[in-house]
Amino acid sequence: MGATVTTADSQQKTWGGGNEPLGANYGKLMMWFFIVSDALTFSGFLAAYGFSRFKFIETWPLPDEVFTHFPFMHGVSAPMYYVALMTFILIFSSVTMVLAVDAGHHMNKMKVAFYMLLTIVGGMIFVGSQAWEWKNFIHGEYGAIETKGGSLLQFVDNTGKRVKLEDFAATLPEEREQLKKSNGRWFMSESALPTYSVAEVQAGFKSHPDLLVRTEIIFKGDAASLKDPKVNQKLSHHKHKTVLTRAESEVMLANASLVVEGANLTRNEYGSKLFADFFFFITGFHGFHVFSGVIINIIIFFNVLLGTYEKRRSYEMVEKVGLYWHFVDLVWVFVFTFFYLV
Amino acid sequence: MSHEHVSNTKRIWLVFGILSVITTFEVAMGIIKPDVFHMHNFLSMNLLNWMFIILTLVKAYYIIWAFMHMEGEKASLRWTVVAPVIFLVLYLLFILLVEADYIFEVFKDATIKWNF
Numbered sequence: 001m002g003a004t005v006t007t008a009d010s011q012q013k014t015w016g017g018g019n020e021p022l023g024a025n026y027g028k029l030m031m032w033f034f035i036v037s038d039a040l041t042f043s044g045f046l047a048a049y050g051f052s053r054f055k056f057i058e059t060w061p062l063p064d065e066v067f068t069h070f071p072f073m074h075g076v077s078a079p080m081y082y083v084a085l086m087t088f089i090l091i092f093s094s095v096t097m098v099l100a101v102d103a104g105h106h107m108n109k110m111k112v113a114f115y116m117l118l119t120i121v122g123g124m125i126f127v128g129s130q131a132w133e134w135k136n137f138i139h140g141e142y143g144a145i146e147t148k149g150g151s152l153l154q155f156v157d158n159t160g161k162r163v164k165l166e167d168f169a170a171t172l173p174e175e176r177e178q179l180k181k182s183n184g185r186w187f188m189s190e191s192a193l194p195t196y197s198v199a200e201v202q203a204g205f206k207s208h209p210d211l212l213v214r215t216e217i218i219f220k221g222d223a224a225s226l227k228d229p230k231v232n233q234k235l236s237h238h239k240h241k242t243v244l245t246r247a248e249s250e251v252m253l254a255n256a257s258l259v260v261e262g263a264n265l266t267r268n269e270y271g272s273k274l275f276a277d278f279f280f281f282i283t284g285f286h287g288f289h290v291f292s293g294v295i296i297n298i299i300i301f302f303n304v305l306l307g308t309y310e311k312r313r314s315y316e317m318v319e320k321v322g323l324y325w326h327f328v329d330l331v332w333v334f335v336f337t338f339f340y341l342v
Numbered sequence: 343m344s345h346e347h348v349s350n351t352k353r354i355w356l357v358f359g360i361l362s363v364i365t366t367f368e369v370a371m372g373i374i375k376p377d378v379f380h381m382h383n384f385l386s387m388n389l390l391n392w393m394f395i396i397l398t399l400v401k402a403y404y405i406i407w408a409f410m411h412m413e414g415e416k417a418s419l420r421w422t423v424v425a426p427v428i429f430l431v432l433y434l435l436f437i438l439l440v441e442a443d444y445i446f447e448v449f450k451d452a453t454i455k456w457n458f
Contacts, residue, residue: 326406
């Protein structure tokens, strides 16, 4: 008991320990310091994201074109709604956590247990939502072409609407086998082959004269870009991706080297390769924090039920775990802004 | 217990309301992207992004001050936790973003277009 709940007795023994110069006991103080270091870790990640985004400022993917899925709404572009829902779930689980802490101050065991349970459920729903978001991100929707130079080409019709590869790619009588480790000469293998080959996409593009190529470059709308003969001026808008003319689209597509479907750590159909890396790493690291928070909450929940804190006459442990849980919410607020809004 | 604990339930729900309203507003702005904000810059960042960042900091303030109960802590603890984070984050952002912008300019104006 003495190790977990210390009480200040500063008049008696100045050098004997038990002093609380910051008004918080050892455990709570250490939780705050852990949070400071973890906050700096996340700041490092987000600052690195900002670094890469500023470095590729003219070609970075636009988040509201990437995250457009909502459960049970297939084919409907619903940017941001799903992340907004996730944000609400996490904020609400923060509220139930702080209500549990509040009930702990009144030594109300059943109320603490009830709110802890709600918090755990909220955390689990959030982690599940994140898994669904990852699934959509990895699976992709439209598909794209990577050129020999490493830039990415997406496809739109003559109204500027995105077109999926499967909607126009031709079927050619060609066969390609995936190189497996068992056939390779020296531990060589390749990842799963895309649904269509480059030749099939090129042939399909040729037979659909209304299709156009959309590049990664964000249209500036200045004098030079407004006079650029390679750009489809009707479909390119300021602060949106540039659409090329049909003639220029054919020139670009002749440079195609790879079909990209969905996302992995090497390349993704949304644009800059680093974009997917940062998405997986930052939301993954945050999801890992939520997951460990749920585990810790479960442990504390059972301790509450067993009456551990009732015996201690203090629910401060709930408060410490609460600090961690609110921190996880705090990080999400920033991830939400810098990944989805800005 | 050294602190005096009164029930904060009312304040908790109030803060939840504030956070919800801000988030809803942010999402609406993110979807509509009004040209008044999106197309006008202040210090080379558009007004919409300024708005998002400021509102995020407001949300962070409420989470730390109300939910993590920083408002009930001693001033010394408040400064110990908040000051290093703010200082180091600003420093980090300043260095990395200025450097990134410089690299962007180098790639834009130099003959090397894409090397990693």
